[in-house]
Amino acid sequence: MKITLRELTREDLPNVQALLERCSDYLTFEDEEPVRPGAALELFSERPDGVEKSHKVLFGIANEAQESVGLFDVLRGYPDPKTLNLGLMLLDPASRGKGIGEKAYLALEEWIISQKFEKIRLGVLVGDSRGLSFWRKMGYRETGEVKAYVKQNRTLSRDILVLEKEFV
Numbered sequence: 253m254k255i256t257l258r259e260l261t262r263e264d265l266p267n268v269q270a271l272l273e274r275c276s277d278y279l280t281f282e283d284e285e286p287v288r289p290g291a292a293l294e295l296f297s298e299r300p301d302g303v304e305k306s307h308k309v310l311f312g313i314a315n316e317a318q319e320s321v322g323l324f325d326v327l328r329g330y331p332d333p334k335t336l337n338l339g340l341m342l343l344d345p346a347s348r349g350k351g352i353g354e355k356a357y358l359a360l361e362e363w364i365i366s367q368k369f370e371k372i373r374l375g376v377l378v379g380d381s382r383g384l385s386f387w388r389k390m391g392y393r394e395t396g397e398v399k400a401y402v403k404q405n406r407t408l409s410r411d412i413l414v415l416e417k418e419f420v
Contacts, residue, residue: 255355260310268292313356321347338374370420375412392417
């Protein structure tokens with residue numbers, strides 16, 4: 253099974269929106285509301301205050317047939333220059349449980365290492381036991397930090413467990 257990653261652009265908005273809608277099970281759990289019509293545009297735009305637009309990268313995940321089956325949302329150099337923040341890994345429900353997520357993540361990790369980042373940080377929502385298990389399997393460890401989940405200036409009911417993986 254071959255998986256490829258490709259940097260997404262705003263030309264991909266319709267396909268990204270369709271993917272988000274197919275993944276409404278997870279996104280409704282995460283955001284505590286249904287996927288909105290402009291969710292793809294928000295995904296391309298949202299980033300923490302002070303983070304340059306050029307540091308945000310969305311990667312599409314494609315299967316052997318070059319069909320869009322997922323995406324990664326990353327911030328380069330956040331919260332510090334040697335760290336990459338993985339904000340979201342999303343897989344189409346039809347592609348889950350088949351090893352695609354692991355293959356896609358390993359491809360992303362190769363890119364991260366090639367870019368000379370020393371550490372990856374990510375957050376897992378409290379209550380997402382499958383997500384936490386996946387990231388532990390990928391070599392991440394909990395930092396002990398627990399943060400409130402804030403999205404678009406709205407604090408949601410679940411907290412985030414912060415995990416890290418170092419490469420040095």
